[in-house]
Amino acid sequence: MLQVPMEYYLILSAFMFTVGVAGVLIRRNAIVVFMSIELMLNSANLTFITFSSYLGNSIGQIFVFFVMTVAAAEAAVGLAIIIAIFRNKLSVNIDEINIFKW
Amino acid sequence: MNYYDILFYLFAIITLVSAGFVVTTRNVIYSAFFLLFTFFGVAGIYVLLAADFLAVVQIMVYVGGILILLLFGVMLTNKITNVDIRTGTSNLLPASIAIGLLMGALVSAMIYTGWKVQPASEIPDTSIKNLGALLITDYLLIFELLGILLLIALIGAASIARRDKE
Numbered sequence: 001m002l003q004v005p006m007e008y009y010l011i012l013s014a015f016m017f018t019v020g021v022a023g024v025l026i027r028r029n030a031i032v033v034f035m036s037i038e039l040m041l042n043s044a045n046l047t048f049i050t051f052s053s054y055l056g057n058s059i060g061q062i063f064v065f066f067v068m069t070v071a072a073a074e075a076a077v078g079l080a081i082i083i084a085i086f087r088n089k090l091s092v093n094i095d096e097i098n099i100f101k102w
Numbered sequence: 103m104n105y106y107d108i109l110f111y112l113f114a115i116i117t118l119v120s121a122g123f124v125v126t127t128r129n130v131i132y133s134a135f136f137l138l139f140t141f142f143g144v145a146g147i148y149v150l151l152a153a154d155f156l157a158v159v160q161i162m163v164y165v166g167g168i169l170i171l172l173l174f175g176v177m178l179t180n181k182i183t184n185v186d187i188r189t190g191t192s193n194l195l196p197a198s199i200a201i202g203l204l205m206g207a208l209v210s211a212m213i214y215t216g217w218k219v220q221p222a223s224e225i226p227d228t229s230i231k232n233l234g235a236l237l238i239t240d241y242l243l244i245f246e247l248l249g250i251l252l253l254i255a256l257i258g259a260a261s262i263a264r265r266d267k268e
Contacts, residue, residue, distance in 0.1 A: 003104060003106035003107065004110045004150070006217060007212060007213055007217075008110065008114075009151065011209055011212050011213070012114050012117070014211075014212050015118055015205070016117065016118065016121055017208060018201055018204055018205040018208065019121045019122060019124075020121075021200075022125055022197065023124065025193060025196075025197035026125070026194060026197045029130055030179075031130055031172060031175050031179065032125075032130060032133050034175075035124055035133055035137050035172060036124070036125060038137070039121055039140065042140070042144050042164075045144075045156075045160075046148075049151050050151060051217075053153060054219050054220065055218070055219070056220050058232045059236065061155070061156055061233055062233065062236055062237065062241055064153075064156055065159065065233075066244060068156075068159060068160070069163075069251070069252065070248075071163075072163055072167055072252070073254075075167070075171050076171060077255050077258055077259050077262070079171050079174070079175040079263075080258070080259040080263035081262055082179060083178050083262075083263045084263060086178070087265070092179045095192070
């Protein structure tokens with residue numbers, strides 16, 4: 001068990017996080033931005049589990065469990081907000097959602 | 103190169119390639135389906151890290167819950183009459199500079215930090231039994247609070263997405 005060096009998992013999670021940041025920066029569809037946020041949460045979870053397994057401490061896995069719960073709540077509320085915005089503005093392009101700007 | 107290495111590279115490639123497609127395809131439905139493969143790849147990596155319970159939870163919560171919600175979101179926010187399911191990209195140059203800087207910082211931090219690692223023979227078991235015991239002893243309050251959080255999120259999402267009766 002645990003044959004692969006720990007840095008490989010950490011680098012994989014760093015790449016996943018960067019892909020998520022890239023999605024948030026370059027995509028204009030609010031739902032794709034949402035998926036990129038899920039990617040970033042997953043990479044943080046991966047780092048937690050890597051350290052948890054290589055240190056033999058279960059508390060990292062408990063934290064991942066909590067992060068997943070909060071991610072589910074966030075997905076439900078966020079998609080409800082996106083649907084409410086779409087009903088009012090007929091668009092999910094985040095460049096057009098600027099009613100708080102002046 | 104043993105089986106663990108091969109499995110690790112397989113799951114890592116699945117995860118990274120499909121994550122790249124999530125961000126780059128122009129069709130939102132394709133993004134959602136590539137996200138499915140990313141979640142499965144991450145679940146496989148969790149199994150390699152001996153976190154079998156969280157791998158199952160990952161598939162149940164992310165694939166069974168969040169991905170379905172995202173697909174509902176895609177279907178509810180597209181105009182049925184004119185097919186407007188493709189979306190473009192923007193800010194490519196500043197975004198790529200920022201991403202390059204971030205990637206360099208993250209990867210160098212991951213490689214050059216001297217992480218404290220237990221020797222492989224002394225690593226204790228991090229199995230589901232240990233996890234369940236911790237959840238109902240030390241972390242019981244947070245566990246209950248998460249239940250309340252999920253209930254609030256359910257009510258809030260329903261009341262936000264509901265159509266007002268005029």
